[in-house]
Structure formats: structure tokens, C-alpha cells
Amino acid sequence: MATTVRRTVLTLPAAPVGPPNPLPALRPLDEMHSIDERAKQELPREMARQIGYEPLRTLLPVRVLDGYGRERTETPLDAIVIENERLRVTVLPGLGGRIHSLHHKPTGRELLYRNPVFQPADFALNGAWYSGGIEWNIGATGHTTLSCAPLHAALVPAPDGGEMVRLWEWERLRDLPFQVDLWLPADSDFLHVGVRIRNPHERPAPVYWWSNIAVEEHETTRVLAPAEEAWQFGYERSLRRVPVPEFRGADRTYPLRSEYPADYFYEVPAEARKWIASLDADGHGLVQTSTDVLRGRKLFLWGSGRGGRRWQEWLTEPGTGGYAEIQAGLARTQLEHIRLDGGGEFSWLESYGPLAADPTAVHGDDWGAARAEAEARLADALPRAAVDAAYEAWRTCADAEPGERLATGSGWGALEVLRGGHKLPGTPFDEATLDEEQEPWRELLETGVFPEPRKVNPPGPSLVAPHWRDMLETAPAEPLTEYHLGIAQWHAGDLAQAVRSWERGLQLAPSRWPLLRCLAVADQEGGNAQRPAERYAEAFDDLCQERRDDGETWTSATAALGREAIDALLAVHRTADARAVWDRLGPSVRQRGRFRLIDARLLIAEGRPEQARAVFDAGFEVADLREGAEILGEVWSQLTDEPLPDAYDYRMRPQG
Incomplete structure (x- = not known):
């Protein structure tokens, strides 16, 4: 079966996002991922420097989204389905380009945590955010301001001669355009995702990126990554280096063996292959891997305590199973921002697909053997060299001009291109997307x-x-x-x-x-x-x-x-x-x-x-x-x- 792309409508019980708060966000919303200056002194020099690199003073020019409620009604959501003989990928371009579902057809398995409702909650940098699927976090520490915003989407030629879906927007906190290309080769078990962030300005810019993957959690769910240590961030706002897998008497690679929510940022060796997997009792689950630019890997767990369980219920509906998050980012931790020089760009390729490993090894007491088994099965399914080759192939198409338009984002990118005359092959920001919000600024520019x-x-x-x-x-x-x-x-x-x-x-x-x-x-x-x-x-x-x-x-x-x-x-x-x-x-x-x-x-x-x-x-x-x-x-x-x-x-x- 050749890869196909089609538009469809996904109907979910949904609470409307509501209007933006009209008061300018002169202060950022409280972001939990912060530590004090004294704690920074105990961190590695590079990490401390990047944690201190241009944190947000405000949320401007973005507006806060806090006008949603808790009343849900059946609501049609525009969706894009990318499908071959092995995988069916469902994307929500109007909600941050979120991958809502990654369905493995031969086994009938859903590889992601697929939220059965759309319920905004106050987790994004600018408020409204929702759980589930794979989200693309760009901007600054936290969930992107684009969580509940539309992205531009269109068809572009894929490296194998087929079609892929390009998502793109202008990220306004850092004033940077980016693109996410979803490429599903024919007969492949793996979705390739090519990402590029460009800095069209003369000045350097701080860059933040974490791909956030929600996966179902059960008592026997284990998260594996190529690391023996991690940086643990607790909600008492502490960051400490801890051993993996056991810390304070519990194996923290099993999300439900912790009581309170926490982040574990894995210390992945520079030479190691970059990957992370979530596997069930039978050794089956999802694996994510990438080229080496995307160096960071993380587990976020809600834990088994009352607060974490309450949040899980709050984000979906009673009786729904819980989830954990496995993530991949540009830095070791989410508290850091990376410098991107003027005129420069970051680009990489990620791959998402099923993994099947020996459950005895995966859940054994020998952590080294457990992760070696997972990495060996990943090498069988998708060799490291194949990911690097896919990246090089994708780069030849990264500048390809979009064809048929599938969705429309905001007009802010068009305004910036109009002002700056930026040349951004592959991500056109057309004047036709300008609307009444941009109109007074266009008049200022012209008159x-x-x-x-x-x-x-x-x-x-x-x-x-x-x-x-x-x-x-x-x-x-x-x-x-x-x-x-x-x-x-x-x-x-x-x-x-x-x-x-x-x-x-x-x-x-x-x-x-x-x-x-x-x-x-x-x-x-x-x-x-x-x-x-x-x-x-x-x-x-x-x-x-x-x-x-x-x-x-x-x-x-x-x-x-x-x-x-x-x-x-x-x-x-x-x-x-x-x-x-x-x-x-x-x-x-x-x-x-x-x-x-x-x-x-x-x-x-x-x-x-x-x-x-x-x-x-x-x-x-x-x-x-x-x-x-x-x-x-x-x-x-x-x-x-x-x-x-x-x-x-x-x-x-x-x-x-």
C-alpha cells in the first residue's frame, strides 16, 4: 500500500478554548520548572549557563488563554490522516499540529496515549493545554503557546517520491519560524519527523525544543533510555543528579512506583544512540529515536499519589487509564535554552514506531541488560545508520515549496515576512493569511x-x-x-x-x-x-x-x-x-x-x-x-x- 494523506474530521467531547485574555501578559504565568541561583552553582557549567540564558520576562506578544470551562460537547475537529500498510497517523493541525494517534495496523495497537476528550487545562506557557499524543514544544521552558493554536499545513514531496505533510508556523515568543515534516515511507513501521528551526534575524536567539510523547501507563509499564544517571526535577523546585533506575528505594523507571510527580532528565552519553522507549509487561510499546542533535531524553511521571491521580482525572474523564510522558529535547534538561546565531538553523530527524523486546530482559533486575535488549531490538527494527540516512534524504526536501494546503495557521508570520523581507524556502507565510489582528500593525509598517x-x-x-x-x-x-x-x-x-x-x-x-x-x-x-x-x-x-x-x-x-x-x-x-x-x-x-x-x-x-x-x-x-x-x-x-x-x-x- 502506497502512503496516502487525506483530510477528515475527528469528533470528540470538547470544551471550547474560549477567547484570549485581552490584558497584555506583562508577567509570565508561574512556571514550575525553575530553580534558584544558589542551586545553579552546583550544576555543570554548561547546564547552569543555559539555564540562565534569557528566561522569559513576559509572555509578550502572546496572549493568555484562560477562557475555557469544563463543559464538553461533541465537537468536530479537523484532522489529517497519513497512512501506509503498517501505520495510521492522525494529526490535529488546528491544535498545535498534535499527533493524536499512532496506530500500528499489524498488531492493532495504539502506540500513544490517545485522550478520548479535548479538555484544556492551565499547563501551557500561556494557559490552555491538553494532554495526549505527541506535541511539539518550542519557545521557552514549558508547554508551547501553540498548544491550542492552528498551524499551517500542506503536502510536500517526500524523499521516496511520495507525499509528506509539512506543518509550520512563526513562534512568537522567540520570533522564529519552524517546520515539522511528517514522512511515512511506504511499508514502514516508523514515522519520520524532520524538524527545522531557523533564525532569520541578525541577532542570536535562545531556542527551546522538546517533543512530548504521551504513552499509556500501567503497573508494569517501564521506560528505558541509554543512561545510568538522570537529573531529577521535583515540584519542590529542586534539580539533582540521581542514579538510574533505583532512587530512594524505588525503581523510578516504572512511573507508578513514585508517589509524587517528577521529571527525570536522562544523562545520555554523547556517543550513545539517542532513544527512549515505553514497554509493557509483554515487552511491547513505543520507541522514539533521533539523530544526535536532539540529545536530551526525559520521563515525566504523575506518580501514584492523590494529587497526581487527581490531575490525571482532570485532564480526561473518570475511568480513563493514566499516562506518562517520554520526551526528547535539544538540551539535557527543560530548564535550558540553546543559543542559535543569527542566520543559523537547527535541524534533526526523529523516528517513532513499535518496539517488541524480550520481557524477561526488559523487566529484569539488570538495568544494563534491560536497556541493551531494548537497544538491540531497536537496531533490528531501525538501525542507527538508517535514521542518519533518512535525515540526509529529508534534508533534500526541506526547502520544497508546499503544494496543496491542508490547514491555515496565523497571519503573524506573514506580517514578519512583510516587514523583514525574509526568504524562507519551504515555509511560505502568505499575505493572504493577514487578518484584522495584524491590520493595524501593517498600517503602522506602511504609513x-x-x-x-x-x-x-x-x-x-x-x-x-x-x-x-x-x-x-x-x-x-x-x-x-x-x-x-x-x-x-x-x-x-x-x-x-x-x-x-x-x-x-x-x-x-x-x-x-x-x-x-x-x-x-x-x-x-x-x-x-x-x-x-x-x-x-x-x-x-x-x-x-x-x-x-x-x-x-x-x-x-x-x-x-x-x-x-x-x-x-x-x-x-x-x-x-x-x-x-x-x-x-x-x-x-x-x-x-x-x-x-x-x-x-x-x-x-x-x-x-x-x-x-x-x-x-x-x-x-x-x-x-x-x-x-x-x-x-x-x-x-x-x-x-x-x-x-x-x-x-x-x-x-x-x-x-
């Missing part, structure tokens, strides 16, 4: 003037790269221009100048609340407590007077600003003012789980603990609960000494 909005609405997204900041600085100093300029200056670390721009804009702004909110954040970063509360209260009042309807855009702005305002007012014990903000939120907003929790906090501050306890007893779900957040336990502990109920227990580390 030197940032246009005033045609109707009263929350401001659109900001751009913050140096070239856009330069254009804003020379544009006429209208209030909206000053707003966007201040955001770009803030992102660049020029906080004082950002404040000056926002204050100038405030003097003549017909819409004051966006500028007041930015100034409130600046006050908070400066350590002031009282003034942010004043600014937030004024901003929320201005928004309520300005908002035009109860549509999605204004509701999202009201919810986002109200939430921040209540936090700022509670921080300085202005409980009555915080309650006044709550009272002006719409009924649909107040019923959301996040705002039920806020109500409980308000009730505690008002001296009404019994009513706050009643909120918990009635039950609520905080749809956008952040990975690693402990706020539920913290609020509960203010009400009672009773154990935290299972429904609210998402703790990812030992207490104390």
Missing part, C-alpha cells in the same frame, strides 16, 4: 502611524520586538500608540520608560482602563501595595462605564480585570471595595469555578467563614487551575483543620 480604533473595544494584541518598538517610538504619540509602546518597552526591560509612556497616554486617553491596569502592574512590580489597589479600582470602574455589551470580548475583559482588581484590593485589606468589584461582575462570570473560589476568599476576609465553607461544600471546579498551584489547599486551611477533600487535592509535592 508610520498606528491607527485609532474604529469602534470602542478592548485594545488588540501588542507587538514587542525591537523593530516594532522602533516604529512605535517614531509614530505620532496618540494614546493607543503610547499604550502599545509602553508594553514593548516593558518587555525590553525598560520599566521606567514604559511607565512614562503609559502616563503620557493616560492624559488624553478616551479609554483609561487599559493604561491604568498597566500602571497598576508596574506599581506592583515596584513593591508598592496601596497604589496598585487604587489604580485597579479606578480601572475597573472605567471599564464598567465603557463596556458596550455582554458579548465575549467585553465579558472576557471584565472577568480578567475584575480578578486582578480583587486580588490587589484584598492584598491591602480593602475588602468592601473588593466585594464591590465582585458585585459588578456578570452572573455568568460569578458562577465560574475561579470566581467561586474568589467568593470564598472574600467571605473569609469579611469574617464569614461558615459561608466560605459552604462554597466548598457545594462544590466547584477551577477550570484554569495552574499546574502546581496550591491555592485550594491554602484557602481550605483557613477554614478547617480537616484533610483537604480529594476533589480539591492537586498537590504535586510533599507537604512541608
Whole structure:
């Protein structure tokens, strides 16, 4: 059977992602993968340097996605199916190009953990993320901001004369274009994935990449990699070198033998073949291997404790089996970023397919023998030289121009190509993809003037790269221009100048609340407590007077600003003012789980603990609960000494 590619529709119970948060992300969301400066001093020099290399100051220019809920309905999702006689690959181009399924036809086995639902949760750098399949993480430490975003997709010629699927986009945190080519040769058991990241700028850029593979876990699931040591990261934010497989009395290569969630970044020798596998009791499962540029390998496990089990249920539906993640990345750990010089590129090839090994050896007490058996079977199925040859063959097609378009991504890449005149063979960013979000920036580029909005609405997204900041600085100093300029200056670390721009804009702004909110954040970063509360209260009042309807855009702005305002007012014990903000939120907003929790906090501050306890007893779900957040336990502990109920227990580390 020749390899075929077809479009189809996959229907899943799905919760809508919802609108983006209109407030600019002046601070990153809390990212669990961080360690303090003292801990870095004990790490190898290269690792410490790369951990300290340009961590995110903000999420700009990306917007936060926090408008989803927990109500799922049957929803059609566009999908691409790549199929030969051996494998059937299902790809979701509208959701980050995720490989949803990798089905091995001769054995009837699903090689991945295939989530039966689409349920966003707050795990991505910008919020919404979902579990399952194979995802392509680019940008910075954490799950990519493209987790729930569309990618461009098209057919391109494959090295063997057939067709392959190209996915591509412009990654906006680091301002870099990338492509992922999915090549399934005829009669092959292995899907080849060619990846290229390019830096079209003169300046160097920090690069991050981890391919994240969800695999089913059972009591007998074992993860194997060519390593005798690993860097263990626990959610108490520690990074330590540990032996593999046994650490603190348990074999950590069996994901369910740990109690708490943890990462194990394997110390793979430089000369060793790069691979990782997850095998069941019978020695069957998935193996991933690559060319040597993709040096890192990792196991993430949820563990068997209450918090990890609760998160597993949260990300799918009750009664569904759990999963672990095996991953492959450019660095040894996910805390690191790699320098890519201006005009340079990184490229490599990954291969995914089934592996069958002797279960006696794989699950034996001799770790060296276990991994030697897995590596020998991998060599039989796909020799290392064959992967290197496939990479060289793929490189001849990496610049091939896409043919039939299968899906459309964003217009941000087209805007950057229009501005910079970048030549990017193989990944065209067509002007036809520009939409209303890019239009004011195109006008700035062509006329030197940032246009005033045609109707009263929350401001659109900001751009913050140096070239856009330069254009804003020379544009006429209208209030909206000053707003966007201040955001770009803030992102660049020029906080004082950002404040000056926002204050100038405030003097003549017909819409004051966006500028007041930015100034409130600046006050908070400066350590002031009282003034942010004043600014937030004024901003929320201005928004309520300005908002035009109860549509999605204004509701999202009201919810986002109200939430921040209540936090700022509670921080300085202005409980009555915080309650006044709550009272002006719409009924649909107040019923959301996040705002039920806020109500409980308000009730505690008002001296009404019994009513706050009643909120918990009635039950609520905080749809956008952040990975690693402990706020539920913290609020509960203010009400009672009773154990935290299972429904609210998402703790990812030992207490104390």
C-alpha cells in the first residue's frame, strides 16, 4: 500500500478554548520548572549557563488563554490522516499540529496515549493545554503557546517520491519560524519527523525544543533510555543528579512506583544512540529515536499519589487509564535554552514506531541488560545508520515549496515576512493569511502611524520586538500608540520608560482602563501595595462605564480585570471595595469555578467563614487551575483543620 494523506474530521467531547485574555501578559504565568541561583552553582557549567540564558520576562506578544470551562460537547475537529500498510497517523493541525494517534495496523495497537476528550487545562506557557499524543514544544521552558493554536499545513514531496505533510508556523515568543515534516515511507513501521528551526534575524536567539510523547501507563509499564544517571526535577523546585533506575528505594523507571510527580532528565552519553522507549509487561510499546542533535531524553511521571491521580482525572474523564510522558529535547534538561546565531538553523530527524523486546530482559533486575535488549531490538527494527540516512534524504526536501494546503495557521508570520523581507524556502507565510489582528500593525509598517480604533473595544494584541518598538517610538504619540509602546518597552526591560509612556497616554486617553491596569502592574512590580489597589479600582470602574455589551470580548475583559482588581484590593485589606468589584461582575462570570473560589476568599476576609465553607461544600471546579498551584489547599486551611477533600487535592509535592 502506497502512503496516502487525506483530510477528515475527528469528533470528540470538547470544551471550547474560549477567547484570549485581552490584558497584555506583562508577567509570565508561574512556571514550575525553575530553580534558584544558589542551586545553579552546583550544576555543570554548561547546564547552569543555559539555564540562565534569557528566561522569559513576559509572555509578550502572546496572549493568555484562560477562557475555557469544563463543559464538553461533541465537537468536530479537523484532522489529517497519513497512512501506509503498517501505520495510521492522525494529526490535529488546528491544535498545535498534535499527533493524536499512532496506530500500528499489524498488531492493532495504539502506540500513544490517545485522550478520548479535548479538555484544556492551565499547563501551557500561556494557559490552555491538553494532554495526549505527541506535541511539539518550542519557545521557552514549558508547554508551547501553540498548544491550542492552528498551524499551517500542506503536502510536500517526500524523499521516496511520495507525499509528506509539512506543518509550520512563526513562534512568537522567540520570533522564529519552524517546520515539522511528517514522512511515512511506504511499508514502514516508523514515522519520520524532520524538524527545522531557523533564525532569520541578525541577532542570536535562545531556542527551546522538546517533543512530548504521551504513552499509556500501567503497573508494569517501564521506560528505558541509554543512561545510568538522570537529573531529577521535583515540584519542590529542586534539580539533582540521581542514579538510574533505583532512587530512594524505588525503581523510578516504572512511573507508578513514585508517589509524587517528577521529571527525570536522562544523562545520555554523547556517543550513545539517542532513544527512549515505553514497554509493557509483554515487552511491547513505543520507541522514539533521533539523530544526535536532539540529545536530551526525559520521563515525566504523575506518580501514584492523590494529587497526581487527581490531575490525571482532570485532564480526561473518570475511568480513563493514566499516562506518562517520554520526551526528547535539544538540551539535557527543560530548564535550558540553546543559543542559535543569527542566520543559523537547527535541524534533526526523529523516528517513532513499535518496539517488541524480550520481557524477561526488559523487566529484569539488570538495568544494563534491560536497556541493551531494548537497544538491540531497536537496531533490528531501525538501525542507527538508517535514521542518519533518512535525515540526509529529508534534508533534500526541506526547502520544497508546499503544494496543496491542508490547514491555515496565523497571519503573524506573514506580517514578519512583510516587514523583514525574509526568504524562507519551504515555509511560505502568505499575505493572504493577514487578518484584522495584524491590520493595524501593517498600517503602522506602511504609513508610520498606528491607527485609532474604529469602534470602542478592548485594545488588540501588542507587538514587542525591537523593530516594532522602533516604529512605535517614531509614530505620532496618540494614546493607543503610547499604550502599545509602553508594553514593548516593558518587555525590553525598560520599566521606567514604559511607565512614562503609559502616563503620557493616560492624559488624553478616551479609554483609561487599559493604561491604568498597566500602571497598576508596574506599581506592583515596584513593591508598592496601596497604589496598585487604587489604580485597579479606578480601572475597573472605567471599564464598567465603557463596556458596550455582554458579548465575549467585553465579558472576557471584565472577568480578567475584575480578578486582578480583587486580588490587589484584598492584598491591602480593602475588602468592601473588593466585594464591590465582585458585585459588578456578570452572573455568568460569578458562577465560574475561579470566581467561586474568589467568593470564598472574600467571605473569609469579611469574617464569614461558615459561608466560605459552604462554597466548598457545594462544590466547584477551577477550570484554569495552574499546574502546581496550591491555592485550594491554602484557602481550605483557613477554614478547617480537616484533610483537604480529594476533589480539591492537586498537590504535586510533599507537604512541608
